[in-house]
Every structure is written in C-alpha cells, then in structure tokens.
Amino acid sequence: ALQKVKLRFERSSPLVIRRDEARKLLTWIPPDHFMMRRLDDPQAVAAEAQADPGGFIHELLRSFDRSLTAAEIRECMVGIIEGGKWGAWWTRAKAHPQVLSSKRRRNAFEWSESTEVAEQSLLDEFRQASLEEKLGMARRFAKRGGAVKGGVIEGLRAELDRAPLTGSPEAVEIVHLLEELSGLPGPPPLDLDEILRGPDAAATIVGVRDRRYREKLYDRLERVRPFDWHLVARDVFFGEKDFRLLSRLYESLRVRAPENVAYRLVFDAISTPRRSPRAFVWATKAVLEREELAERANVSLLSKVVDALDSPKFKDLRPALREHFDEGGLAFVVFANSDREGVDHLLNLIDSAGSLEDHRKTDIRRAIFRKYPDIRKRTEEDVIFVTPAAAEAKRSEFERLVGVEIPQNAEAIRVAREFGDLRENFEYHAARQKHELLSSRAARLHDELEKIRLIDHETVDTSRVGIGTVVTLEAVGGGEARILTILGPWDSDPRAGIYSYQSEFAGRLMGRGVDEVVSVDGREVRIAAIRGWSPVGESGSPRRAVPSDLRLTDSPDMG
Numbered sequence: 001a002l003q004k005v006k007l008r009f010e011r012s013s014p015l016v017i018r019r020d021e022a023r024k025l026l027t028w029i030p031p032d033h034f035m036m037r038r039l040d041d042p043q044a045v046a047a048e049a050q051a052d053p054g055g056f057i058h059e060l061l062r063s064f065d066r067s068l069t070a071a072e073i074r075e076c077m078v079g080i081i082e083g084g085k086w087g088a089w090w091t092r093a094k095a096h097p098q099v100l101s102s103k104r105r106r107n108a109f110e111w112s113e114s115t116e117v118a119e120q121s122l123l124d125e126f127r128q129a130s131l132e133e134k135l136g137m138a139r140r141f142a143k144r145g146g147a148v149k150g151g152v153i154e155g156l157r158a159e160l161d162r163a164p165l166t167g168s169p170e171a172v173e174i175v176h177l178l179e180e181l182s183g184l185p186g187p188p189p190l191d192l193d194e195i196l197r198g199p200d201a202a203a204t205i206v207g208v209r210d211r212r213y214r215e216k217l218y219d220r221l222e223r224v225r226p227f228d229w230h231l232v233a234r235d236v237f238f239g240e241k242d243f244r245l246l247s248r249l250y251e252s253l254r255v256r257a258p259e260n261v262a263y264r265l266v267f268d269a270i271s272t273p274r275r276s277p278r279a280f281v282w283a284t285k286a287v288l289e290r291e292e293l294a295e296r297a298n299v300s301l302l303s304k305v306v307d308a309l310d311s312p313k314f315k316d317l318r319p320a321l322r323e324h325f326d327e328g329g330l331a332f333v334v335f336a337n338s339d340r341e342g343v344d345h346l347l348n349l350i351d352s353a354g355s356l357e358d359h360r361k362t363d364i365r366r367a368i369f370r371k372y373p374d375i376r377k378r379t380e381e382d383v384i385f386v387t388p389a390a391a392e393a394k395r396s397e398f399e400r401l402v403g404v405e406i407p408q409n410a411e412a413i414r415v416a417r418e419f420g421d422l423r424e425n426f427e428y429h430a431a432r433q434k435h436e437l438l439s440s441r442a443a444r445l446h447d448e449l450e451k452i453r454l455i456d457h458e459t460v461d462t463s464r465v466g467i468g469t470v471v472t473l474e475a476v477g478g479g480e481a482r483i484l485t486i487l488g489p490w491d492s493d494p495r496a497g498i499y500s501y502q503s504e505f506a507g508r509l510m511g512r513g514v515d516e517v518v519s520v521d522g523r524e525v526r527i528a529a530i531r532g533w534s535p536v537g538e539s540g541s542p543r544r545a546v547p548s549d550l551r552l553t554d555s556p557d558m559g
Contacts, residue, residue: 010079034063038080046080053089054096058111067108083415097148101125116147123151131159131170135209138177153181160189169207176213192217196224202232206239215245222252230257237265238276246282254292266293270301273308280308281317284330297333299345305330309355318355325350325360335367343368344375358443359402365446384451385467385501387535390490391452398445406438455487460532465509467501472529476517482525485533486510 005022007015017025029035038045049056060076061068068076074086081089093099094109100121102108112121126137138152156174163171172195175188195204196217205217218236222229230253237249254262266283273280284305287296305321308314314321324330335346347368350361368375386394409431416428460468467486474481484497486509492500499506508518509527517526 053093067102067110202235386488476524
C-alpha cells in the first residue's frame with residue numbers, strides 16, 4: 001500500500017526505494033543462480049570452489065551470462081574465498097583451458113565453448129602479438145600444454161631465428177623460455193657464454209625481464225668471467241629492479257669480490273639516489289639489516305629518504321620509503337642513536353617531510369617528546385588551555401584515528417587496489433579520499449595536542465575574569481542575573497553558558513574585576529561576582545535560562 005520496497009544487503013544498511021524504481025533497478029535471479037546458492041548454502045559453495053576453481057568460474061560466468069572482470073569475480077567470492085587465499089585460488093581458476101580473456105571488455109574473462117576453441121583463440125592472439133607481448137603470453141599460456149604449448153614453442157623459435165645473433169635481451173629470454181619448455185632439441189643458436197663475455201653483458205642482463213632468467217645469468221657470469229665478473233656485477237647492480245636479486249648481488253660481491261667492492265657499491269647507491277632509485281631504496285633497508293653497514297644508518301641518510309619522497313623518480317617506491325618512519329624503521333634507529341642536538345635536527349627533518357603522512361610523523365614525534373618533553377617550549381600564543389576531560393577526549397579521538405581508523409583505511413586501500421584498473425575503481429578512490437580526511441584530522445589533532453595546557457582549578461585567580469572562572473553578570477538597570485563560565489575552545493558550549501576565552505564575547509570580560517560594567521551587544525552588564533570553576537562533572541556552570549532583557553546572541557564569535 002505504501003508503494004515502497006525495502007532492500008537488505010549483506011554489508012550495509014537497508015535501503016528503501018519506490019516500487020517503480022525497484023522495477024528498473026532490480027533483476028530477478030532464479031533459485032539456481034550462483035548468488036542464490038551462495039546465500040543459501042555458503043559452506044557447500046566454498047567447498048566446490050576449492051575443489052574445482054576452473055569449473056566454479058564456469059558456473060559463475062554462466063549465471064551472469066556475460067564476461068566478468070577480476071574485480072567483479074572477487075566481489076562475488078567475498079566470504080567464499082578468504083582474502084589471504086584469493087591470489088592462489090584465482091591463479092588456479094584462470095588457468096583452466098576454457099577461461100579466456102575477453103576481447104570485448106578490458107580486464108574481463110569469459111568461458112569458451114570447448115577446449116579446442118579456447119586453444120585456437122589463444123594461439124591466434126599469440127601470433128598477432130608483439131615480441132614483448134609474446135614473451136609474457138608464452139610464460140602464461142605454455143603451462144596449458146597441448147596445442148597451445150606446441151604453438152608457443154613454434155612461435156618462439158621463429159622469433160629467435162629473426163633475432164640478432166649478437167644476443168639481444170629478448171633473444172636471451174627466448175632461449176631460456178625454450179629451454180624451460182623443452183623446445184630446444186639441440187644446442188641453442190645463441191652462445192650465452194659468449195654474450196656474457198662481451199662488452200654489453202651488463203646491458204643485456206638488465207634488459208631480460210624475467211627475474212628467474214636474470215638470476216641464472218648471474219650464476220653463469222661468475223663461471224664465465226672468473227676474474228672480472230665483479231665489474232659487470234657492479235654495473236648490473238644499478239640496473240637491477242628486484243630487491244631480492246639486489247641482495248643476492250651484494251652478498252656475492254661481499255663474499256667473493258675484492259675487498260671494499262661491495263661496501264663501495266652501497267656508498268655509491270646512497271650518495272647518488274637518483275642514479276638508481278631501486279638500488280637506493282634497497283640500500284636504505286640494507287643498513288638496518290646488515291651489521292657491516294650499520295654506521296650508514298644516520299640522519300644524513302634519513303635526509304636523503306625525505307628528499308626522495310618528494311622526487312618524481314621515486315613515485316612507485318614511496319611506500320617502501322615511508323616504512324622507514326614506522327616503528328623499527330630508519331627514523332627510529334636514528335633517534336635511538338642520536339644525542340639531544342641530533343634529535344632536534346631529526347625533529348626539524350620530520351616536520352619538513354611534506355610527502356610523509358601525518359600519522360607516521362606523529363609516531364616518531366611522540367617517541368621524541370616522551371624522551372625530551374621540553375625539546376620545544378611553546379609561547380603563550382601557541383598554548384591552548386583545556387580542561388583535563390576535554391584533553392582526554394581529544395587524545396582518545398587521536399588514538400582512535402591513528403590506531404584504528406587510519407590502519408583500517410590503509411587496508412581498505414590495499415584491498416581496493418587489487419580490484420583492477422584504478423581509473424574506474426570507485427572503492428579505491430573513495431578509500432583514498434577518506435585517507436586524506438583522516439590524515440588531515442589526525443594532523444590537526446596532533447598539532448593541537450602539542451599546544452595544550454591543562455586548566456588547574458586550584459590555582460585560578462578569581463580577582464579578575466580569566467580562564468577557569470565562573471562569572472555572574474547582572475543587567476544594569478535590573479533583571480535576572482546570568483552565570484557563565486570561561487574555559488578553553490575545546491570545552492566551549494554557549495548554550496550551556498560555557499564560553500571559550502578565545503571568543504570575542506569572552507574577550508570583552510577578560511581581565512575585568514567585580515563591579516566593573518561591560519557593554520555586551522549594546523547592552524550594559526555589571527560583573528556581580530567571580531569565583532573559581534570546579535571540575536566536578538566538568539560541565540561548567542549550571543544551565544540557566546537567559547532572560548529576554550539579557551539574552552546574548554549565538555554569534556560565531558561566541559564559540
């Protein structure tokens with residue numbers, strides 16, 4: 001009769017819409033639809049998903065009768081496949097020979113009618129791809145075996161025949177791929193040992209995209225060039241992008257190369273961060289993990305980390321750099337090893353880090369202020385006077401922001417990022433916007449908490465109107481008296497008769513004594529009495545009605 005429909009969702013509040021809207025927005029799904037089965041018997045659905053990921057994708061795609069993106073599939077699987085197991089499950093699911101990438105929709109998947117049709121579609125896509133695309137597709141498609149593997153091997157051999165015999169990085173990668181696929185019945189047409197002996201060995205190794213193949217080349221390099229391999233390895237180090245392989249190269253140089261080669265390598269990486277951003281980031285981590293590099297963990301290196309955060313060259317590496325300001329990171333190590341003067345320098349450095357999130361600044365600042373509470377004395381203009389209860393409430397809000405809400409938001413950003421294309425990822429952008437709001441609020445609270453001074457009711461001077469006083473005002477010419485309290489901005493509640501000492505209204509009273517007459521909104525009032533504020537209940541003076549002849553407007557300057 002009300003023409004309304006109430007919609008109930010798994011993870012949000014109910015939504016009430018008009019019936020005509022419901023007809024447009026809602027889609028009927030039959031009882032055997034995946035989403036109905038998921039709702040009625042989630043345990044059975046989860047068991048089926050684990051037993052046969054590929055077949056399960058078939059049912060999912062059949063139910064929706066269209067292609068689905070990886071993000072949409074993952075959304076359907078919430079509660080079925082746990083977050084930490086999603087990656088492994090999805091890898092198994094999309095490896096099914098009949099699961100194909102959609103040609104009509106970006107980052108989407110569809111189900112092929114048969115294995116033969118799927119294989120032919122993959123091979124057609126492979127033959128039309130560029131060399132770079134073929135190398136990536138070969139690593140993915142060859143695992144399917146059968147006709148796909150045979151077609152991939154045939155295509156790679158053709159590409160190798162066209163490659164220069166001097167050995168391009170692509171040709172070197174093709175040789176490794178064919179060896180892995182058992183597609184080289186005889187000796188490879190390229191002599192990898194000869195390539196590693198050549199003058200362009202470092203550039204060739206760095207150009208190989210697959211990390212596994214680069215690692216094999218590093219092993220081969222030491223065997224092929226026993227006397228000068230460390231010279232090539234040094235050049236490769238500044239082009240290597242994988243942090244694990246950077247550690248591998250450093251350790252090899254430290255153990256088997258001439259003395260000081262490895263140490264000099266780290267020195268160069270730290271001295272010129274923009275030469276190789278990844279080598280620099282690796283070095284900032286290595287100084288914390290390796291005893292022989294511990295002396296490099298100093299404020300000078302931290303200063304370079306702060307500079308790198310503002311450099312476009314480190315855009316993709318900022319998350320790793322920001323970790324240095326977490327507990328146990330470089331900033332905390334520098335703090336622990338610094339004297340008072342060094343800590344003051346560190347604090348200035350933290351304040352200048354424009355690209356560092358406020359909650360990370362807060363963590364190291366709190367550690368500094370706990371050890372050196374007087375490191376920065378505030379002027380009276382910087383101080384915010386507050387009651388103990390108001391200060392505790394703000395501290396609790398700040399702790400909740402940095403300890404609960406901001407970490408939860410960071411996890412939401414991480415999860416949303418995995419959904420796919422960030423340009424059309426609403427969840428990601430919403431989480432990022434919330435991050436900005438939370439960080440801004442936490443920064444403001446942090447700065448304000450650094451300025452607070454508690455109002456001590458036992459030391460309040462009641463000879464004059466001031467912070468922590470309760471004032472009785474009487475209208476000149478007669479009328480009911482009004483009682484108000486002067487406290488800090490965090491305690492302000494004009495409707496309850498509590499005013500901030502920073503407000504224009506309170507400013508007219510501050511410093512005045514008993515019997516003085518003050519003009520308020522064009523009306524004259526007399527200060528009849530002044531007494532000290534009591535923290536009992538900490539609600540200021542009793543709530544009293546303001547008589548019409550003495551009513552004060554709720555203007556902004558009274559806050």
